[in-house]
Amino acid sequence: MARWQPGAQERLVVAAVDLFTEQGYDATTVAEIAARAGVTRSTFFRYFSDKREVLVAGQATLSRLLAEGIAQAPQGASPLEAVAAGLERASAAMGPVNRDLGPRLKAAIAASAELQERDALKNIGLADAMRDALSARGVPDPTAHLAAELGVLAFKRGYARWSEGERDDATGLAPHALAALEELRTAAGTLG
Amino acid sequence: MARWQPGAQERLVVAAVDLFTEQGYDATTVAEIAARAGVTRSTFFRYFSDKREVLVAGQATLSRLLAEGIAQAPQGASPLEAVAAGLERASAAMGPVNRDLGPRLKAAIAASAELQERDALKNIGLADAMRDALSARGVPDPTAHLAAELGVLAFKRGYARWSEGERDDATGLAPHALAALEELRTAAGTLG
Incomplete structure (x- = not known):
């Protein structure tokens, strides 16, 4: 070898x-x-x-890309527009292998409490990276906290739809993540 | 003994x-x-x-109380009003011992990756319980998902403020959790 x-x-x-x-x-x-x-x-x-860390390979890279995208969003961007910029940048790092892995990854995590825990911690790490990047833009808490949580939800929901979607769909993750974020933005208006 | x-x-x-x-x-x-x-x-x-499960003692009880509060909210209640009812009900189960434990619990979790993971999974469990209860009320996704995440954030933020607050503050957890939820509701209007 x-x-x-x-x-x-x-x-x-x-x-x-x-x-x-x-x-x-x-x-x-x-x-x-x-x-x-x-x-x-x-x-x-x-x-x-x-072996457990294999499942969260790329967490550091994703965190960095999400934060970079948020930092580099136009000055007048709203908190969610900045999050969208982060999602776009991080999505660009997700290729066909990440997509194909999705359903098996999901099954492996669902079958192991240990992997569920590590996955939960990964999501907290991604949220923290976005929250810090939003705070650095001057977004106050709890808006930064909330926008970061929406970012993680959008990334997860977009990834699930992308990796479970039709195999002949040639689009990358970005449009799915951004569509999921837009849905969450709309949902935020119906919370009451 | x-x-x-x-x-x-x-x-x-x-x-x-x-x-x-x-x-x-x-x-x-x-x-x-x-x-x-x-x-x-x-x-x-x-x-x-x-020994790890000691740290998340009460997760099942909290999940049940959050879900019961949501289920029993008035029929016309908005998703966040239902979440508020869940928070009120779960807060009633949190007494002085829970409050005093807060800062030490936080320190113990911060010092152990294993406890952080278990804590992260606990929060997912609480969110799932609220999401299911909201879905049962007919709240569609992703609104139910989002409202449940706001509920967890409000519970965490309210608990932190309650347990770190002045010792002569005789109020229970509920007003702190509800105030945190109200702040998040306001923040949701500033996401852009």
């Missing part, structure tokens, strides 16, 4: 999700994930601290 | 939070928690499956 191969991280994620789906999270070992991905165990540990 | 004592569950929670704060979550054993609470190890396991 090569000591380093391009795309090793992505292959490890796909291998892990496949194995979690096939035989369960608890029964899957790091050695099996590495073997399926065609890399050594030590290569696995160059990318991830343990 | 008595085989059963009134208030054992509450004492176990207080003992666990105290020990987590004093010596850290990882270093604390079930045996130590039981000893501090003045009960046997087997009494501990009558209430909790492991």
